Amino acid sequence: MTQIRLDNAHVPAAMALSYDRNQLKTGIVHLGIGAFHRAHEACYTDAVLAGGDLRWGIVGASLRAADTSLALNPQDGLYCLSIQDGAGERLQIIGAIREVLVGPEDPDRLVQAMAHPDVKIVSLTVTEKGYCHDPATGNLRLDHPDIVHDIANPTRPRSAPGYILAALAVRRANGVPAFTVLTCDNLPANGVTAKKVLEQLANAIDAGLGAYVAQNLACPSTMVDRIVPATTDADRARIAGRLGCEDAWPVVSEPFSQWVIEDDFPLGRPDWGQYGVQFVEDVAPFELMKLRMLNGSHSSIAYLGYLAGRETVSEAMAMPALRQFVGHLMTREVAPTLHVPEGTDLAAYQGDLIARFDNPALRHRTWQIAMDGSQKLPQRLLGTIRDRLQAGQAIDALTLGVAAWMRYVTGVAEDGSAIDVRDPMRAQLADCTARAGMDAGRIVNGLLEIREIFGEDLPKNTAFRQGVEAALAQLIKHGAEKTVEDFAARFSNPAV
Ligand code: CS2
Helix, strand or coil, X not given: CCCXXXXXXXXXXXXXXXXXXXXXXXXXXXXXXXXXXXXXXXXXXXXXXXXXXXXXXXXXXXXXXXXXXXXXXXXXXXEEEEEEECCEEEEEEECCEEEEEEHXXXXXXXXXXXXXXXXXXXXXXXXXXXXXXXXCCCCECCCCHHHHHHHHCCCCCCCHHHHHHHHHHHHHHHCCCCCEEEECXXXXXXXXXXXXXXXXXXXXXXXXXHXXXXXXXXXXXXXXXXXXXXXXXXXXXXXXXXXXXXXXXXXXXXXXXXXXXXXXXXXXXXXXXXXCCEEXXXXXXXXXXXXXXXXXXXXXXXXXXXXXXXXXXXXXXXXXXXXXXXXXXXXXXXXXXXXXXXXXXXXHHHHHHHHHHHCCCCCCXXXXXXXXXXXHHHHHHHHHHHHHHHCCCCCHHHHHHHHHHHHHCCCECCCCCECCCCCCCHHHHHHHHHHHCCCHHHHHHHHHCCHHHHCCCXXXXXXXXXXXXXXXXXXXXXXXXXXXXXXXXXXXXXXX
């Protein structure tokens, strides 16, 4: 049976949009149009459109695969957002995305779209690896294949920084002022990181462009937060049933959503502040709190949970010892390193995080969060470790998180089956771990050699090295479940 497909003519009457999509202008081009953007920025922007300011329609772009464009363009860019908690599901149709372009299919079309004078903001969710930088130093990797390509072909780029510069060069030539670059990735000082990478690439292409970027480009930092697991076929089927029409790619999210932005938009911006976005002078305290508390816990839960055979975060959180470990990590090891934003109740924030991880309606796979660990570890766990080592404080939970990542990237699960390790440094990780066998000392020696992840300092720190090696030896010998139980027993009894 062919079902009706969601599009402009087939929005369920009860969910009709309150604004006329034909009147939209494109004020934002978004690079990396994945599920997160569609449950976050697009949603806040949809509220602005519904409020009557129609200048802020979004053109999305994929820089790799065509799957999102294939799903959304036949639907006029429309899709359903499903918000889920234990109590039920709420559906909403989002109309902010006008069209999805695919960079590799027609790079010039995307560059021209970004160069259009109506576009005031180019936002990004291209994940950590999309910045083509060295996570330990924040410097652009001039040997990254996409960067090598973009320096040789600046008008037909491949990387996100390459697209931004190609469009800025066109705007500059046309006398159109620079858009604001709004990064929405989980990187520390994400705006500063983006600007540094853009300046370095611009200088490698043309010194004049480098100077232009340095002087003219605003890259406000942001903190973004919403848990948005990958959509499953079961989600698609359930949502189609409820909508009465097919949506090829709905997104599923938790109710919680937060966006904190530094207010630096020379060409203006949507009035997102009306709809819950916080504009602040300095995003750093928010960002550090989120990256270390939420993402640091998430990655630790993902590696330990996956190794212990738990498919989702909420299943992992159902292990009492893991729950205790996460509590210890947050309260004892992460919280003391933070300068929390004024007015924040850190204990309440932590309690809310535990409740969010517990959300039984979200099937957030540990395997999904385990991806790209080489790009995530530095800001999620290693920065906290550095601060604590400097203060002479214990790092037991943090080192167990790092050791679990090391055990995970051996690529062999506890039952002997293969782990599908997804990581841009996968070949290098596999090479290190294959040579080391299942010997904790040798694995630690090999992986700590990767300075792009661990920097120059951590490999030299004996407390860190020994802590990780001891935790890894335990994980290899006893498995993750028993190791976490031992951890919980050790720390619930201060006398031991
Ligand atoms: C997760 C994040 O996949 C991951 O690495 O830790 O995507 C997390 O769900 C978001 O940052 C929550 O805001």
